[in-house]
Amino acid sequence: MAIISSTLGFLCQTEVLALLLIGGLTFLLYKKRNGSDSKTAKNQPPTSSSPATWDVSPYSEEDDTASGGTLAHDFEQDVAHIPFRMERRSHEEMVERSEAFYTQMNARRSCRFFRDETVPLEVIQNAIRTAGTAPSGAHTEPWTYVVISNSGLKSQIREIIEQEEEINYRKRMGVKWVQDLSKIKTTWVKPYLEIAPYIVIVFKQAYGLLPNGEKKVHYYNEQSVSISVGVLLAALQNAGLATVTSTPLNAGPALRDLLKRPINEKVVILLPVGYPAEDATVPDFKRKPLDEIMVHFA
Numbered sequence: 001m002a003i004i005s006s007t008l009g010f011l012c013q014t015e016v017l018a019l020l021l022i023g024g025l026t027f028l029l030y031k032k033r034n035g036s037d038s039k040t041a042k043n044q045p046p047t048s049s050s051p052a053t054w055d056v057s058p059y060s061e062e063d064d065t066a067s068g069g070t071l072a073h074d075f076e077q078d079v080a081h082i083p084f085r086m087e088r089r090s091h092e093e094m095v096e097r098s099e100a101f102y103t104q105m106n107a108r109r110s111c112r113f114f115r116d117e118t119v120p121l122e123v124i125q126n127a128i129r130t131a132g133t134a135p136s137g138a139h140t141e142p143w144t145y146v147v148i149s150n151s152g153l154k155s156q157i158r159e160i161i162e163q164e165e166e167i168n169y170r171k172r173m174g175v176k177w178v179q180d181l182s183k184i185k186t187t188w189v190k191p192y193l194e195i196a197p198y199i200v201i202v203f204k205q206a207y208g209l210l211p212n213g214e215k216k217v218h219y220y221n222e223q224s225v226s227i228s229v230g231v232l233l234a235a236l237q238n239a240g241l242a243t244v245t246s247t248p249l250n251a252g253p254a255l256r257d258l259l260k261r262p263i264n265e266k267v268v269i270l271l272p273v274g275y276p277a278e279d280a281t282v283p284d285f286k287r288k289p290l291d292e293i294m295v296h297f298a
Helices: 002-042 091-106 121-131 151-172 174-182 221-239 252-258
Strands: 143-148 198-205 207-209 215-217 265-274
Touching (some): 091 221, 198 221
């Protein structure tokens, strides 16, 4: 009897321990899942139907909450929907127009040599208006185009960029990168920043600011700004102006301070804009043929 009693006591203790262990594991799993869901929920737009998995990671960048606070979702629930119509063109006209536009854009080149000649500001404004027609995540329009024509500011911008670019070429970029750039014959010296009549610096708004001070989520801000810049390049080409896309590595914070832009804005790209110099040259690059950049499933 003593053995039986001892055995039963042991089994009871074992069962209790097992239940406690299972309960503890269940609690930890619940907390982990609940915590993960709560954390994810902060980044998920509200839905009116069954819950879905939203991939909004592209807007969750390291600087989005750098200045503290949380991100808010500013959805306009009562946006009116209006009829949408496009002019229907004949197949012949569509082909003709698409070929003409391709020919115009195929003449675009990255130009680093400019004439010191004034360009009407209205042309730049219209090009940026056109860039502002680009689509954006949840129509947040997370871009700011800063246009500089002041000669003093252009000189300061050149100084900032050349200081950083020299370090980039000598230390940060590495031998392979510098070798790849050698065929373009570009260095850290950027005289065109003072010669071109305009410098356009494009900032992405990593998040917006609501009237109540909360931060507004800017979904896919990097992709949205990139699309907008592509539209700007087409608009400038259409107007007969040259530019070169420049990414001022490590110069962004200093440029933001110089131009007194808010903390939620970060430099994406810089473009000198103007007429190409009469003696301008560009690398004789060939573009990939259509069969190397397009795949068609019929």
